[in-house]
Each structure stands twice: as C-alpha cells, then as structure tokens.
Amino acid sequence: MHQRIFLRGRKGPFDVITPEDTFERNWIGDNNGNLVFSHAAYKLLATSTAEITPSRWFRPDPRTAAEINEKYDVFVVPLANAFRRSYAHRLESMTRLIERLKIPVVVLGVGVQTNVDGDREYLRPIDKPVSAFCRAVLDRSHSIGVRGEVTEDYLRTLGFSAVEQIGCPSMFLHGDSFRIDKPKASLGTDDRIALTISPYVSSMAKIVSHHHQRYPNLRYLPQDLKTLGTLLYGDAAEQRGKQSGIPVHTSHPLFVEDKVRMFVDPWTWMSYLSGFDFAFGTRIHGTITALLAGIPGYLFAHDSRTLELARYFGIPYRIMRDVPADVDAADLYAEADYTSFNEGHKARFTRIIDFLARHDLGNVFADGDSAARFDQRVRETTYPPAVRPATATATEDLLTRIQLLRDQNKTMQETIDSLQAQQLRERVRQAVRGPVRRMLRR
Incomplete structure (x- = not known):
C-alpha cells in the first residue's frame, strides 16, 4: 500500500x-x-x-x-x-x-x-x-x-x-452505515430551515423572498469567497448602495436581520446544521453537508455537475428550471424520499x-x-x-478586523514606498550615468 x-x-x-x-x-x-x-x-x-x-x-x-x-x-x-x-x-x-x-x-x-x-x-x-x-x-x-x-x-x-x-x-x-431519516411527519413554519444559493442562479430570488416571509427561523448559508468578504467587511466599493433579490448585499433582509452564517471549516458547518430540520437550495455541497449533519436535504439541480451527483447518491432533487417561484419547503420536505439514498x-x-x-x-x-x-x-x-453579518459581530472582533486592515495597509504602503525609492534611485543612476559616460569619451 x-x-x-x-x-x-x-x-x-x-x-x-x-x-x-x-x-x-x-x-x-x-x-x-x-x-x-x-x-x-x-x-x-x-x-x-x-x-x-x-x-x-x-x-x-x-x-x-x-x-x-x-x-x-x-x-x-x-x-x-x-x-x-x-x-x-x-x-x-x-x-x-x-x-x-x-x-x-x-x-x-x-x-x-x-x-x-x-x-x-x-x-x-x-x-x-x-x-x-x-x-x-x-x-x-x-x-x-x-x-x-x-x-x-x-x-x-x-x-x-x-x-x-x-x-x-x-x-x-x-x-458504510450512514443513512438519513425524516424525524418529522411534516415541516412547520416555525421549524429551522437552511437555505443554499448559487448567487448566479437569479431565479432563486423569489424563492428566497417567499421563504424569508414564511419561515422566521430561516438561515442562509453562503459558500462563496465574495460573500465571505461582504460578511467580514461590508459591501465592496462597486457594490455599495445596490440591492438584489439574491442575498449578496448587506442591504438584503437576511443580512439586516442577522440570518446569514458562513463557515470556513466543514466541522463547524456540520455541527451548526445538525440543529436544523431541513435544508434545500442549489448548492450540491451545501446539500451534502446538511445530509452529513444528519438532516434531510433537497437539491435544485441547475447543471450537470449537481445533477449527476444527486442521481448517483439518490439525493432528492428537482431540475432548477422546473422549480416554480412559489415552491415551498414544506412541500419539498413531504416529497423528499431517501429510500434510494x-x-x-x-x-x-x-x-x-x-x-x-x-x-x-x-x-x-x-x-x-x-x-x-x-x-x-x-x-x-x-x-x-460562524461568520455573521458585521452588524451582528462583537465589537472586539470588529476592532481586530480594523487593526488587521490597518496593519495590511501599513505593509502595503511600506512596500510601495520602497519600490518608489528604488525606482527613484534607478532614475538618478541613469541620469548621472549619461553625463559621466560622455565625459569619459572626451
């Protein structure tokens, strides 16, 4: 071996x-x-x-x-x-x-x-x-x-x-002995629901809005680097003041209401999800992580990579283009069958x-x-x-981030100053070298 x-x-x-x-x-x-x-x-x-x-x-x-x-x-x-x-x-x-x-x-x-x-x-x-x-x-x-x-x-x-x-x-x-069971006969509006979204799947916007209004214990678990930056530092300069039905800006209700959580390790992610009742959305590994945490998960397959894994493992799914805007988590939960899984x-x-x-x-x-x-x-x-919206983050953590950014800015400025000084010295050498050469040729 x-x-x-x-x-x-x-x-x-x-x-x-x-x-x-x-x-x-x-x-x-x-x-x-x-x-x-x-x-x-x-x-x-x-x-x-x-x-x-x-x-x-x-x-x-x-x-x-x-x-x-x-x-x-x-x-x-x-x-x-x-x-x-x-x-x-x-x-x-x-x-x-x-x-x-x-x-x-x-x-x-x-x-x-x-x-x-x-x-x-x-x-x-x-x-x-x-x-x-x-x-x-x-x-x-x-x-x-x-x-x-x-x-x-x-x-x-x-x-x-x-x-x-x-x-x-x-x-x-x-x-080899892993399995998923549905512990509840049905899903209620007070149950805890985890939502995954691929920000580029725009048809999720109405689904997000519907579930935000209907399920007060809904939480959005983003996975992308850009949203991690938004959670840590707020909207990027080019995104400030913008709004979207997809939770990609701090102005979105899920950000405002502290209903966004992102994890930088699978283990804390699974631990958090273990307290939920159901998870659904477009992210294949968001769905898989929910299943690994022991809770029922449901996938909206929007391309071949998500579809073939759902089929291979027997994960309940619908094709994203066939998902109506008024789809409801309770219906997805009732529909989900883990027999094949x-x-x-x-x-x-x-x-x-x-x-x-x-x-x-x-x-x-x-x-x-x-x-x-x-x-x-x-x-x-x-x-x-978990990383939460900055507005819900403890003051000491925010101060740590500010100090980090300040230190990074100082390092960058020192690097720029050093490069500028080096370039200036080189220009001086070039400027001096010319007259010296001309003198030597006389």
Whole structure:
C-alpha cells in the first residue's frame, strides 16, 4: 500500500485559519464546499501508517516533479467540476506536471460541467485538454474515478474506457452505515430551515423572498469567497448602495436581520446544521453537508455537475428550471424520499473502497480505530465560529478586523514606498550615468 500520500487540497482538516486570513488568501478555493470533499478524502486515506501531505499552495509546475517523485509514493487528486471551460488552463498546467511524474496518480470524483441536458457541443472546446489530462493520468493509474454517468459518458465519447463512477468522497465521511431519516411527519413554519444559493442562479430570488416571509427561523448559508468578504467587511466599493433579490448585499433582509452564517471549516458547518430540520437550495455541497449533519436535504439541480451527483447518491432533487417561484419547503420536505439514498449507500461505499484498493490505497474504516481517532482529533480542535453579518459581530472582533486592515495597509504602503525609492534611485543612476559616460569619451 502507498503510504507517503501527496493529496491535492488547499487546506488540511486540522489547519485552523481565521476567516479573515481565509478571505485574504482564499483558503477555500472560492467555495467552502471544496473543503468538504478534500477533507473527506483525507479522512478516507488516514490509516495509521499513511503520511498525508496536503498540497496547500502548491502550484502545478513541471519543475517540481522531481521533488514529488522523491518525497511521495502517490499523488491523489480529489477534483470537483474540473472538466469545464473556465478551468481548462489549470487542467493543462496539471497535465504538464503529471506527464513528468513517475509515481502513480489517482483521481477521485472528477466531474464535467455543462447544462442539465448534457450539452455535448458546449464541451467541444475542452475536448483536447481533457483528453490530454486523462491520457497522462491513465499512464500512471488503473482508472479514473468520476462523479457520475454524465462524466463517464463524456469521457467514453473521447475514447476512454478505464472510467469508474465513484461519486464524491464527501458522501463517505461517515463510513458504510450512514443513512438519513425524516424525524418529522411534516415541516412547520416555525421549524429551522437552511437555505443554499448559487448567487448566479437569479431565479432563486423569489424563492428566497417567499421563504424569508414564511419561515422566521430561516438561515442562509453562503459558500462563496465574495460573500465571505461582504460578511467580514461590508459591501465592496462597486457594490455599495445596490440591492438584489439574491442575498449578496448587506442591504438584503437576511443580512439586516442577522440570518446569514458562513463557515470556513466543514466541522463547524456540520455541527451548526445538525440543529436544523431541513435544508434545500442549489448548492450540491451545501446539500451534502446538511445530509452529513444528519438532516434531510433537497437539491435544485441547475447543471450537470449537481445533477449527476444527486442521481448517483439518490439525493432528492428537482431540475432548477422546473422549480416554480412559489415552491415551498414544506412541500419539498413531504416529497423528499431517501429510500434510494439509504438502500444504495453500502454498495456505493464498497465501490469507492474497492477503487482505492485497486490503486493500492488503504482506507481508514478498515484500519482498526483510525476513523474514531480522526473524529476525536476533529472534536479536540477549536475551529473559528460562524461568520455573521458585521452588524451582528462583537465589537472586539470588529476592532481586530480594523487593526488587521490597518496593519495590511501599513505593509502595503511600506512596500510601495520602497519600490518608489528604488525606482527613484534607478532614475538618478541613469541620469548621472549619461553625463559621466560622455565625459569619459572626451
């Protein structure tokens, strides 16, 4: 079994990083849902003999290949919707690195992103970079683990047969016996509801308004980096004074009423959600995190990447374009059926474990008490609490942020002053050098 594991992941599961630093350096990779699957992958591989090193700020650079080959036995690459047009340049960089690796490369849960109809023509521009990536991986791996049938079908049209549907590592965080039950016969207006929104899905605006008015205990759990910045520091300069039906500005009622919570670690996120009765919305990992917290979740699938995971895991869903503006959480709760989710979980778990075994990777759940020790370490780690709107944040925390911004401003100014002084010295040298040269030529 491979023991020295180099794991693609910006942040390790026990790294404690403040929300301010998370925003400043983008530790969540634009979306805190990334942490859910990367940390779950870490746990899956965390046997008593494994040495796992998260890649953190590692950039795919072919010049680092020799070091990786020397220090590690395997490169494990958990991915989300990496087969998308906006990611092609990063995929090409990763491919150039992989082509120089001599160690095995294992891809976990990669997905393609197109519309819910699986528009093949939309994907034509990425056919070449995706093919190059797959060839590089399969030269060093038995197969590629993909999210679901949409991605498998796409790779097969490109000529690749060594493709296995394994879903996303996140859903296997709790092992093979995980299940979801609906503890309530029905959902009432006083029940606690968690809402997830992709800010670019504008059709969610009326749904947000309806549920804000009907459910006083509604909470919005954003996932994107931009909203984290809004919670910490208020609206960006270009957004001030603007309004939207989607909660992206501090003027939105959910901000004003302190009904927004964002987390920079999966563990505090799940802990918070465990006190809710239901979660729904467009975010696939927002839905998955709710399920991992033990509460019923419901997805509005708006593209192929969300749709194929919902289908693979048996997560209740509707296609976003078919969701009426007056949809109600109580009806979604009544409609939600977890039979497929529960009955198929053990088989899906076995599938990903077999995939790992074929790639000479151990798994934490077959390694004595390693899974329990991982969970205990999580419980013993103190992570930052939820980030709330600035108007509801304690004064001492706001002062800390102000001091941080002041220190950053001072550092930036000193850097600018140093650069300006350096440029001035260079201009003086150039100005003096000319006359001196002319004198020497006489």
